[in-house]
Amino acid sequence: MNIRAGLTLLVAGALLLAGCSLAPDYQRPDMPVTDSFKEDGIWHVAKPADQSSRGEWWPVFQDPLLNQMETQLEKDSFELAAALARYDAANAYLTEQSSRLYPEINAIGGSSTNRQSVNRPLRGPNFPNVYGDRMLGAGFNYEIDLWGNIRSAINSASALAEASKADVESVRLSLQAQLATTYFQLRGFDSEIKLLSDSIKAYQSELELMQHRHDEGIVSGLDVARSLTLLEQTRAQQMSVMASRALSEHAIAALLGQSASSFSIPPGELNAVYPNIPATLPSQVVERRPDVSAAERRVAAANAEIGVARAAFFPTISLGALGGFQNSGGGALMTAPNSFWTLGPLAFFNIFDAGLREALVQGATAKTAESAALYRITVLKAFREVEDNLALLHYLGEENQHQTLAVNAAQRTYNLAMNRYREGAVSYLEVIDAENVKLRTEQVELSIEIDRMLASVGLIRAIGGAW
Secondary structure, eight states: OHHHHHHHHHHHHHHHHTTOOOSOOOOOOOOOOOSSOSOOTTOOBOOOOTTSOOOOOGGGGOOHHHHHHHHHHHHHOHHHHHHHHHHHHHHHHHHHHHGGGSOEEEEEEEEEEEEOOTTOTTOOTTOOSEEEEEEEEEEEEEEEOTTSHHHHHHHHHHHHHHHHHHHHHHHHHHHHHHHHHHHHHHHHHHHHHHHHHHHHHHHHHHHHHHHHHHHTTSSOHHHHHHHHHHHHHHHHHHHHHHHHHHHHHHHHHHHTTOOTTTOOOOOOOOOOOOOOOOBOOHHHHHHHOHHHHHHHHHHHHHHHHHHHHHHTTSOEEEEEEEEEEEESSSSOSSSGGGEEEEEEEEEEOOSOOTTHHHHHHHHHHHHHHHHHHHHHHHHHHHHHHHHHHHHHHHHHHHHHHHHHHHHHHHHHHHHHHHHHHHTTSSOHHHHHHHHHHHHHHHHHHHHHHHHHHHHHHHHHHHTTSOO
């Protein structure tokens, strides 16, 4: 009766103290957030759509092959598989910490034959030299979480699991954007290869014309040499672009978990589609981006670790019990005379540790400050990336308009130079200059189109994915 009353008082005291937590009250670190983005250009603030489904975003580019590869990425990417494995490990750690809230129950059993020394100290006169020992029983051990040590550890593990889940989404979004970016670069190379191929055909025809006119004595060998130089320079450019295309193709193969040796993408020109991506409020960017969410959860985890460190200053109290049957090997084991049990609390309190626990608290506090600083860095990076891509889309759009006018003017210049050359009014050098300018302006126009596509992907990634 006394034991039962003592246990009742102990459990009651534990329940009264169960709400105690030594971790500081968590508050998300403050960040300066403006009402709008600076580089909005033609973009306007969209209405909040937090409840909308945010699934696939790449169909806005209207490219069936890209859609197919993005779907394949979800199944075959090794980087995404590694992130998912890290998330599983974080969940397992959370389960491990949560199990500490419950008693640990164990079964014990054993059977042994032992021989003791004849000269064993304090051996009784009638003790046998050889004796058996059989035991069967069960026991449990339960650490009473008086100071919130276990609950703080669980809160930390839970926040880390949430951060790991956000990391998975961050890796997924990053890989999706990387695949789209590399694919559009490859298609840009395809378009440039086509542009150079058309120029090579034209330059080949001109070279044949120059050679024919040279044979007839109309032009000098200088014009033939200039025409040949232009042709070979353009062929060299094409080889360089083809090498860059091969590298992009290899990069896509790696993203999709395939060998570069067996992977190929059929040639096809860039389909320049610029989706109407609504800009979001800065506060919405913070809420939508998975890397920001992961950084914030790590601040919460570090904050909970302060509670774990502080709880180490107080006694650790465990409640243990053990019972069963034991005899020396003769007769029935599970009988009343062979029974045994033990029950009671165990307290551990450190008296001197040379500043160890204080150092652990200081370390946990410093780690929380570090995590808060990293969170702020991540938020500022998110704002900067949105601003960067808004600026790119705004100014690249205007640049593309001017470059289109330049391409048209270069085409007219080339036509006039060729007509004047045929009439004998100018030298072939002017034709070559006009051809060089025409090709360069067309290449720059293509480069701007690619950059606008990449900036569109960058803005989608910066705002956290589909809208």
